[in-house]
Amino acid sequence: MYIKELALRNFRNYESISVDFSPGINFIAGPNAAGKTNILEAVSVISNLRSFRNVPDSEIIKWGDNTYFCSLVLGDSACEKFEIGCSFQFDKIQKKAKIDGLIKKRISDYYGKFLTVIFSPEDLSITSGPPDIRRKYFDAVISKVDIEYLENLNDFKRILAARNKLLRDIREKKKNRSADLEIWDNMFAQRASIILKKRIEFILMFNESFKASGARISENEDSPYIEYDSTFSSNNNNGIIDELLKRRDKDIFLASTGLGPHRDDYVIFYKDRKVFKNSASQGQKRTAAVSLKIAECEFLEREAKQRPVILIDDIFGELDEKRRNKMMDIINDRNQVIITAVNQDSIQIEDYSCVQRFYVLPGGIVERL
Numbered sequence: 159m160y161i162k163e164l165a166l167r168n169f170r171n172y173e174s175i176s177v178d179f180s181p182g183i184n185f186i187a188g189p190n191a192a193g194k195t196n197i198l199e200a201v202s203v204i205s206n207l208r209s210f211r212n213v214p215d216s217e218i219i220k221w222g223d224n225t226y227f228c229s230l231v232l233g234d235s236a237c238e239k240f241e242i243g244c245s246f247q248f249d250k251i252q253k254k255a256k257i258d259g260l261i262k263k264r265i266s267d268y269y270g271k272f273l274t275v276i277f278s279p280e281d282l283s284i285t286s287g288p289p290d291i292r293r294k295y296f297d298a299v300i301s302k303v304d305i306e307y308l309e310n311l312n313d314f315k316r317i318l319a320a321r322n323k324l325l326r327d328i329r330e331k332k333k334n335r336s337a338d339l340e341i342w343d344n345m346f347a348q349r350a351s352i353i354l355k356k357r358i359e360f361i362l363m364f365n366e367s368f369k370a371s372g373a374r375i376s377e378n379e380d381s382p383y384i385e386y387d388s389t390f391s392s393n394n395n396n397g398i399i400d401e402l403l404k405r406r407d408k409d410i411f412l413a414s415t416g417l418g419p420h421r422d423d424y425v426i427f428y429k430d431r432k433v434f435k436n437s438a439s440q441g442q443k444r445t446a447a448v449s450l451k452i453a454e455c456e457f458l459e460r461e462a463k464q465r466p467v468i469l470i471d472d473i474f475g476e477l478d479e480k481r482r483n484k485m486m487d488i489i490n491d492r493n494q495v496i497i498t499a500v501n502q503d504s505i506q507i508e509d510y511s512c513v514q515r516f517y518v519l520p521g522g523i524v525e526r527l
């Protein structure tokens with residue numbers, strides 16, 4: 159799939175623009191703070207319903223306004239037109255998503271239909287940050303191709319919140335409501351079991367691409383791999399219920415559920431089981447972040463049988479030339495790519511076909527070069 163045209167209204171510093179993209183490589187240059195990343199952010203909002211910068215929609219609306227709108231038209235895809243409209247009034251965000259003119263009320267009817275993979279400097283936090291960033295990231299990746307996973311996860315979150323509330327009630331009102339807790343434990347275990355099995359199955363597959371792309375980029379330096387680290391020792395229903403029961407008193411005391419998919423981690427190791435986060439150099443961390451995203455591209459392509467649009471935000475300055483070229487080799491021109499950089503000459507793209515260059519001027523003016 160590829161973006162033919164992107165249109166923004168009151169999105170960050172853009173009042174109203176429309177950009178026609180090439181199905182090949184699109185290179186957006188321009189000075190700092192001109193609005194290059196904002197363009198990629200808009201594409202990510204349309205793809206994922208939220209910004210890759212992890213900010214609320216209220217920050218995205220152009221200052222002084224209370225609505226934003228972004229839309230795009232795809233080529234080579236079952237669905238053509240994607241639209242997101244968002245308004246912020248009386249401290250409340252309202253967001254609407256449409257595909258081909260039809261409003262999609264459920265996230266699962268929208269999510270995963272327009273696929274993108276973003277490479278950004280913040281990717282370092284996925285490989286080296288706290289576990290919740292990794293959980294969020296992998297949940298998002300799996301959900302793109304597995305709606306059942308997404309729906310289970312949403313159910314699980316609701317059940318977890320209800321269970322925690324009940325734990326608090328039991329603790330505070332000193333009521334004995336163990337019969338109620340049993341009901342929630344059963345529901346919790348059923349969803350947790352599905353989530354765990356899917357995550358473990360996913361990571362086995364994902365690891366192959368992750369290790370292979372790591373080896374390709376760093377030319378067989380010791381490349382890391384990922385292991386799922388579950389807080390439960392079992393991933394079947396009854397095993398989970400038993401473990402919840404054993405921990406029940408502690409959960410009540412803390413009024414929170416201490417075990418489960420919401421506490422698990424994806425740990426990255428080197429071959430000798432050194433923990434990546436603690437022992438990798440800055441360069442190795444960058445390589446691993448890039449390998450992760452290449453693995454995501456391969457995973458999405460394999461599972462969805464569609465090539466995602468690749469968004470690359472200003473990361474070339476952080477990779478040495480060898481790794482930069484390797485990365486471009488791997489991505490090459492099979493996918494549509496949109497790259498931003500301050501410097502127009504930061505990468506060699508002359509050899510590729512279908513190259514379109516843009517220049518963004520401060521004030522949100524996008525020129526085709």
Ligand SMILES: Nc1ncnc2c1ncn2[C@@H]1O[C@H](COP(=O)(O)OP(=O)(O)O)[C@@H](O)[C@H]1O
Pocket residue numbers: 169170171172188189190191192193194195196197217218219220221
């Ligand atoms: N909500 C907003 N409304 C208007 N302008 C914004 C908003 N958020 C950010 N900006 C402006 O967007 C610009 C930064 O855009 P960005 O795409 O991050 O720049 P870069 O070209 O360096 O990637 C800054 O000039 C900033 O003031």
Ligand SMILES: [Mg+2]
Pocket residue numbers: 194195196471472498
């Ligand atoms: Mg930027």
